Amino acid sequence: MKRAQAKRVAAAYIKELQPLIHEPVLVHFFLLEKGIEPPKASNDESFNARLLSLDWWIRKIISKAIKDREAVAILNGMVSRGRQVYCSDTNVNYVKAKQLENLIIMDSKLCVSDEGDEIPMLKILQSSMANPENRRAELMVRMAGFEQYADSIGHVGMFYTITCPSKYHRFSGNALNENYSCTPRQGQDYLTTIWARIRAEFNREGFHPYGFRVAEPHQDGTPHWHMLLFMPRDHAAKITDIIRDYALREDGEEQGAQQHRFTVKEIVKEIMTKDGIKKVSATGYIAKYIAKNIGFDIGLDSEEDTASTSDVGDRVRSWASVWGIRQFQQIGGASVTVWRELRRLKDQEIEDPQIRAARDFCVANDWASFLDLMGGIDIKRLDRAIQLLKKNEIDTETGEIKMNRYGEVIEKIIGIATLITEMVTHTKKWVLVNKPSMEATRAPGAGRSPWSPINNCTEKLE
Structure with missing residues (x-):
């Protein structure tokens, strides 16, 4: 299904839903009839905000169309050994095309920090778990x-x-x-x-x-x-x-x-x-x-x-x-997110002996010692020695807590903490921007960098 078609269907669904939005039972049956799973939300307001969001519906409708197409291929016996094993050729080609499209988009982006660092997005992807x-x-x-x-x-x-x-x-x-x-x-x-x-x-x-x-x-x-x-x-x-x-x-x-x-x-x-x-x-x-x-x-x-x-x-x-x-x-076991955050500290001096030892185990890829330091396998995650450090994101202009498009507080991981020590692992703020075009880089008197986050910021880097 093309996005334009999904957009028309989404608009029609929202129009049908608006009179029902405060009737949970009717909303439930509406979603059931359309074959759409209810949105996951932190409160009723954000739940309803998703149901009235054109973008949310477009994503769900396209995803359902892809699944329906695959379900028909399976029902017709096309997905099997000696035919199209695991997944239909149509959807294999679709997924490949989407991945290529995403790579092309990422190749046009730079990550720019508030300290002036610039990193091509493809380089970041290459060094991430996406590789x-x-x-x-x-x-x-x-x-x-x-x-x-x-x-x-x-x-x-x-x-x-x-x-x-x-x-x-x-x-x-x-x-x-x-x-x-x-x-x-x-x-x-x-x-x-x-x-x-x-x-x-x-x-x-x-x-x-x-x-x-x-x-x-x-x-x-x-x-x-x-x-x-x-x-x-x-x-x-x-x-x-x-x-x-x-x-x-x-x-x-x-x-x-x-x-x-x-x-x-x-x-x-x-x-x-x-x-x-x-x-x-x-x-x-x-x-x-x-x-x-x-x-x-x-x-x-x-x-x-x-x-x-x-x-x-x-x-x-x-x-x-x-x-x-x-x-x-x-x-079971310890948090891999804590593990990854500790690896960010590989070049830093650390006074806290517990965090320093944990960091050293992580940098040395010693998961067994890291697991032992974190309390072994019987301890609850909330009782482990080192926890993630999170905070609400603040709008620097207004001083207010930032919300996402559905009215939910944006909470971000900024580091790790023990009972006595906090360490920030995300020391810079990054934004994803468009790469400069050749024309922009040759333009006389351009002044501010053409890929400045102030000029060309497309989205905040998570």
Whole structure:
């Protein structure tokens, strides 16, 4: 759907909604009828502001049109092994085109600080988690750190796979499944819901497993989860029973459920080979899934065995983009945002010994020591030694607290803090501006820089 068409539909929806806006039940049914999820908002006013926002509706309508297009392709059997694995060609091409469009836009931008620094936006993207190399490296540092921490305290690693009931799968083997009735987004929602129930059960039992989960698609786009979790050995059997129980509660008696809906493997750290005892890394069990789903070559793909994982990487990323699926998630442990903020302090003198030690661990990519310093895996996040430092953004001209377009207070991370020390990690204010054109740079008597944030600021850099 083109933006102009979405804009016309959005305007019509808003016109219909205006008389209903203060009737929550009627609003709920209106959104249900249109197939749009209710907006997430901090209060009723910002909730209603989104519902009356043309931009909010345009984004939702376009996103729904993309999902609907993919759902039709899946229903028609186009998305499968040997055809268009994981994601339809139409949406793979759409996502690639949008990414290219975004790169072209970013290539036209500069980040300019209040101290006169200028950095091309593409350079910033290259050094961020948007770069697959950086994303993979950080995920592996954290995963290996969890394993090192587990080894140091005698915990074991367990590798779990959970998939959806048969009604979420368009294909059963190579045949169409006549019972199919749920989209990949609904499949992800199913997995997220049962995991929330599993976590609640863990909390009731006092269990704190930690590690990572990877969401990846079956041939027809149906998601399944791989999880590498570490835990005390005497908790492993009970934790496994809890996960198995919830994974099989829905349609657990259907054919093949016991064999395919839930699998578990304990990570044996040493195996006997003809050459003697070989050490085994638990991280290796999930590393291939991380690499595949980011797009690195790890050999032939398990679903499309005539193509390498690097060749289908675009299809997996397109699948995640179309359905809004978070591919990787840390389970338990310390905050990676605190970790990243501490890395910003790599060149600074730090008096606080706790912050200095934490910073040194982060710069050295020592996630295990960082996790230990932050209190281990049993402590609640709010009780950890180092917290994020946040503040409300203030309008420098009016002195008032800044609000977003929906009337919500803008809170920004500015650093980290302990009980006795605060350290600011964001010392400069940055804005995103247009690069100067060649004509502007050659213009005589230009005076102020043509890419000054005062002249050409397009948006505030988050």
